[in-house]
Amino acid sequence: MLINKKIGFIGGGNMAEAIIKGLLADSFRADAIMVAEPQEQRRKSLSSTYGIGTSDSGSAVAGQADIVILAIKPQMAAGVLSDLEPAIPADKLVISIMAGIPTTYIEESLASGVRVVRVMPNTAALIQAAASAICPGRKADDSDLATATEIFSRVGAVVTTTEKLMDAVTGLSGSGPAYVFSFIEALSDAGVKNGLARDVSLKLAVQTVLGAARMVDETGDHPALLREKVTSPGGTTIAGLHTLENGRFHGLVMDAVDSACAKSRELAGK
Numbered sequence: 001m002l003i004n005k006k007i008g009f010i011g012g013g014n015m016a017e018a019i020i021k022g023l024l025a026d027s028f029r030a031d032a033i034m035v036a037e038p039q040e041q042r043r044k045s046l047s048s049t050y051g052i053g054t055s056d057s058g059s060a061v062a063g064q065a066d067i068v069i070l071a072i073k074p075q076m077a078a079g080v081l082s083d084l085e086p087a088i089p090a091d092k093l094v095i096s097i098m099a100g101i102p103t104t105y106i107e108e109s110l111a112s113g114v115r116v117v118r119v120m121p122n123t124a125a126l127i128q129a130a131a132s133a134i135c136p137g138r139k140a141d142d143s144d145l146a147t148a149t150e151i152f153s154r155v156g157a158v159v160t161t162t163e164k165l166m167d168a169v170t171g172l173s174g175s176g177p178a179y180v181f182s183f184i185e186a187l188s189d190a191g192v193k194n195g196l197a198r199d200v201s202l203k204l205a206v207q208t209v210l211g212a213a214r215m216v217d218e219t220g221d222h223p224a225l226l227r228e229k230v231t232s233p234g235g236t237t238i239a240g241l242h243t244l245e246n247g248r249f250h251g252l253v254m255d256a257v258d259s260a261c262a263k264s265r266e267l268a269g270k
């Protein structure tokens, strides 16, 4: 589906770079990727690092691309979409990764009939380990969903969902890597506090998170069951879990995802 298709990114920031790096690692052609990015320094860095085309003009990139990926901040959506409108006729596929911005907003800002697919990936696209959720706008058909799925499958796992759940996805897996990075940092600090060297502590923390995530994935067991197997009666783990629950760990994580979901909803229409 992607053969001979050109992808144009509008916005060459962190997330565009993560997706581009993941696509290239999966043998996507560098000469089929273009990026519109206002900062000259950033354009130079992207073209020299990845061998992709860059421009300071969103319209030029959108005009040449078959698939336009909107990777600008949600707060810039109105201005950028209005500039892009003449360069995006209805036959282009527009994929938006912007948090919070509904497909209807994009459809109404561009040519009538434009096909829009909304995707919420995450930063692990950089190493082809993203979690992405995809939903179609009003005009996108199965083939458009398949195209978006093919792009994001190259950089990780993809699930299809409905648009009303995209804020929930954003709060969970879109922002989720940041929660996990914080958890790893906290674990590693705790190791240092208890006498471990920083590098040893970080290595142990990372491998613990990797191993636990793989166990959930590979066994298919509920996390509560796996947790119980680590928790010996009268042992160390229950003492640690007790402290986490005294600090409302479970509820706190749920509150964090709720806050991020609420922020995603708040960004709608910005």
Ligand SMILES: NC(=O)C1=CN([C@@H]2O[C@H](COP(=O)(O)OP(=O)(O)OC[C@H]3O[C@@H](n4cnc5c(N)ncnc54)[C@H](OP(=O)(O)O)[C@@H]3O)[C@@H](O)[C@H]2O)C=CC1
Binding pocket: 010, 011, 012, 013, 014, 015, 016, 036, 037, 038, 039, 042, 058, 070, 071, 072, 073, 074, 076, 080, 097, 098, 099, 120, 121, 122, 123, 174, 175
């Ligand atoms: N970061 C993440 O983990 C995730 C982000 N997202 C979404 O991806 C989008 C991008 O996020 P992220 O990459 O982190 O943000 P960044 O700020 O890193 O990237 C946005 C880029 O767009 C550039 N830009 C600004 N104006 C224009 C314009 N008119 N035309 C083209 N480019 C422009 C910015 O340049 P300048 O800096 O000069 O303004 C910047 O380089 C957001 O909508 C976010 O919600 C989704 C999932 C995960």
Ligand SMILES: O=C(O)[C@@H]1CCC=N1
Binding pocket: 099, 170, 174, 175
């Ligand atoms: O923080 C943000 O708004 C973006 C969206 C999801 C992850 N980063």
